[in-house]
Amino acid sequence: MEFVIHHLLTVIVFTPTVGAVILLLHRLFGGKSEALMRWIALWVAVITFILSLPLIAGFDRLHPGMQFVERVPWIRSFGLNVDYYLGIDGLSLWLIILTTVLTVVSILSGWRAIEHHVREFLIFMLLLETGVLGVFVSLDMFLFYLFWEIMLVPMYFLIGVWGAERRIYAAIKFIIYTMAGSVLMLVAIISLYYLHEQATGQPTFDLVRITENLKTGVLQLDPRVEFWLFLGFALAFFVKVPLFPLHTWLPDAHVEAPTAGSVMLAGVLLKMGTYGLLRFNLPMFPHAAAELTMPICVLAIIGIIYGALVAMVQPDLKKLVAYSSVSHMGFVVLGTFAHTEQALHGAIFQMLSHGLATGGLFLAVGVIYERRHTRLIAEFGGLGQSMPVYTGMVGILALASIGLPLLSGFVGEFLVLVGTFTSPIEHAHAFTVLAATGMILSAAYILWMFQRVFFGEIKHPENAALPDVNGREKAMLLPAVALVIVLGVVPNWFMRKMDMTVLALERRMAGVAELHQPRRDFSNQRVSASTTIVNGQSETEEVTADGNRRLGN
């Protein structure tokens, strides 16, 4: 127990791995029961989820630095200085919870749909969870990169083995795109390692320390170097997000992947991209970030509109949801690069909201795919009559996705829009107006889809007798449905735990001269004003971005 308390993050990250090992041992001892395997995997995922809950309770929302920190020296040979260094802040906290929740429902979604190589499927699901969690908790860049790459392997096989007809094409496209990006990131990480050693004499992959030294000027980067380092990281992340025009792997990967794969892909893997931008690009290379804000915002907005327009005309349900992800994730990127408190809050919140709503929609598509073995919208119609409970649940997820107030999507998108409007960047108003058209377009494509699937007469006789969601399917859809409501009704409870991280990021960018454009009258205040009121209580104390005093050196 003592060990668990002091190594909570390690325990959370590796519990799924332990589960995978148990499934292997089960085989070594000749176990053949697929049901038992499923139950083992499910319980492991549930235990991981339960273990992640103390993170919420124990998270100190006023502590500005990393929490639940674990650090031991790891690799010291070859002149390397790699630490096993974990910790979370307001950015990673909710992403971890999101991951542990979605893994549980993903395993449930494969309960019937996965019929061959069940054990392998479950092992890969659990390893995937370890990889993703590892990415979110690693504070050592070496470790981060390790998890980042490890995570690709199970995902590759999930698509390639249990996918649909064109699975190999999709899997390889996914790998090539991602690898192309991450190779550049590797170069950037290594360069940063040496640059830091040159400047301080201390080689380290410690990203907290490097960030801090970059901020205080201990480590100074030549603008051109900063620019290239920024791009090295950013490209890996943009592919993952995916930012237009690097998105074309996504529709293929989603369509071909099994439901569980799509849920994890949309729900958490895409967030690794935006997580990386917020963890590396903004705090480490703010000048380059400021310099590149304009093209990135333009691409984000193109993505918002383009993704929505293309989603509107998709005949395939999964493709529709996949393109809608391009649109919704555009909001996250826009919020990330608008450099205001509201925009950052909105971006992080939108990551959660999108993970739940879109993850939930993929689960929902899986439900009718299992019944009809087709994802073509035209094959459905009138399901509102045969599957009323299912219709209601999908309805809530769909409305969350189009940003109806009191559901999760509204909070994130509205905050991003507010933050963009009050942003110091050029053309902030035009950007806001253009991004806001996403609100109209998302309503159009989601409602049109909803009408064609659920409303109208039953055109295909097969649909008349479709059974409504069973107990397992309810259990699998309910977490997402319930959470999009909770997030929409009491967003503050979630946002307050992000405050310190958001504030630190916002301050970091506020100090960057490149951002300050001549401003118009009504927005002449910096939204970063030094007072933030948290739960009615005014805090004027200076908060530093580092926060790592407690652990550091």
Add this chain to the structure above:
Amino acid sequence: MLKLIVFSPLVGAALIGLGGRRWSERIIGTVGCATVGLSTVLAFYVFFARLLPLDPEHRLIFEPFYNWIASGRLHADFGFQLDPLSGVYILFVTFVGFWIHVFGVGYMHGDSGYYRFFAYMNLFMFMMLLLVLADNFLLMFVGWEGVGLCSYLLIGHYFTRQYAADAAKKAFIVNRIGDFGFALGIIFIFATFHTIRFAEVMARAAHMPTEALWTMGTLTAICLLLFVGATGKSAQIPLYVWLPDAMAGPTPVSALIHAATMVTAGVYMVARTSQMYTRSLTALFIVALVGGLTAFFAATIALGQDNIKKVLAYSTISQLGYMFMACGAGAFIAGIFHVVTHAFFKALLFLGAGSVIIALHHNEDMRQMGGLKKYMPITYKTFIIAWLAIAGVFPLAGFFSKDEILWRTANSAVLPPGWGRALWLLGVITAILTAIYMTRLVVMTFHGEERFRHGEAGSAAGHHGGPLSPQESPRTMTIPLIVLAVLSVVGGWLGIPEGFSAGTLPNWIEHFLHPAIATVSEGQTTMEPASQGSEIGLALGTLLLVVAALVWAYRFYQRQPLWQPPSVLVHKYWVDEAYDRLFVRPIRAISTVLLWQVFDVRIIDGAVNGTAALVRAGGRALRHIQTGAVRSYVVMIFLGALIVITYFMLAGR
């Protein structure tokens, strides 16, 4: 207390939504009506016992609830506010809402979606009360989009019918276009005032200078963005197209949402932000112009419709136009007054139409009605009252509010010179048109030959069938008719112009609302206001014209009830078709062909096609590895990791 008013219907919606499928109609109806009834009682209690006793200049009650969204300076909270404006709104919303719920008990009898209907109606009441009691813009937006959602769900009540599903989707999307403007307006307000609470925004706006005509200042921009929202929700040009289609929903829905309450939310918003509107002469002018044109335009279309509910829908659009015309002329109180009286008589008209529709087994075509007055005496008599009220006959409700609007518009101090008179003329012509199309409706439905026997009655998928012998509706339906009929008579006496009684009777609503509404102050005026005395003259003139129109139309349609209106009116000026050609189809075509099939698949993917080709070759090779056992996968994972680590270490040397 305000919390209870708002949340009571939500509790009802939740109970019915979760348990209603297993309940009998009686329980569902009781829960639905009781929770709304509780809100009604509490609304009246709060209004009379809490709000009225306060000092008339400071009638304002705040009730905070919880912090909803906070980020930096942005604070959007769940908090409620009751002032004279929201007070008037909660009274008629809960009252009319309650009686429409009662009507629904009878109207929806036997419908398979009975529980859905009441769950959504209750949810609507919650959202509508949230909208009017919110103390900040964002919470109002919550209610605003929420009523839109309920409208969507209820228009699509008969979701198996294609046209109902189409209409629901159209309503939501067109409203979203409006909401886009509203949301941007809120963001603009936050950027300007650093707060979104009404009280603070209005207090700060009160210190800002008036922006002259055709200058694009901050307030003008905000007001115009908000007005985009209003044109969506309140069905004004150019976003009115969803409301006629919304008639696909059950008739009580049309009465409650698409006549009495939700569609007046736009007027409420403009009145709520009157402090800003009065400081932008451009915005006022555009509001008045759009209102006046919509009033006239929709009235002409109403002349050409044969579906009883469509006539009433265009009539609603037209009456809403009056309300905006009043607001744009600076007479916000007159606009709100018309909202109230209109809620009574238009709800009555819709419920009366509903009563007729039920009697004719869901036939809505007036060409297949006629002669119903002897079969449905209560429906007929109450309908006659509503007819005279909407036409503006003294001393019914519509007379006073419409007269107030026309007089104030003619003498507006904020419209550019001459425009007050011009809009007044448009208003008078619209009043005449109103008298004509309403008379046509009454005559075609209740008078003359009984055409329902040899028409294809019941063709609109009615759920009864069999030979037609129209009967008066049950008591749950006729009592609400009688209640609303009484209000359609006396409702107008709330605001008898002082010019009429020479000051002996106070204009109650004017005095009551005055502190909550900004008035046009000195120095903003462009012309001298006219004297009080001329009000009676104008009112008498209009009244004479209206009565003449009534008599003429009655005799005309009595002789030829099936007179074919001009094709341009029957086809509603082909606006729907134009929108379809101009927007819907091009967007779809561009998205499909240009963006998806050419740009996404050919160009972007084509760029990686070279890679993809290589990849496919590699894929064939890899496929062999994949058929292996678990161990080989796991070994591969570790191998992969090992390769990465080794590479790293070597590279790091």
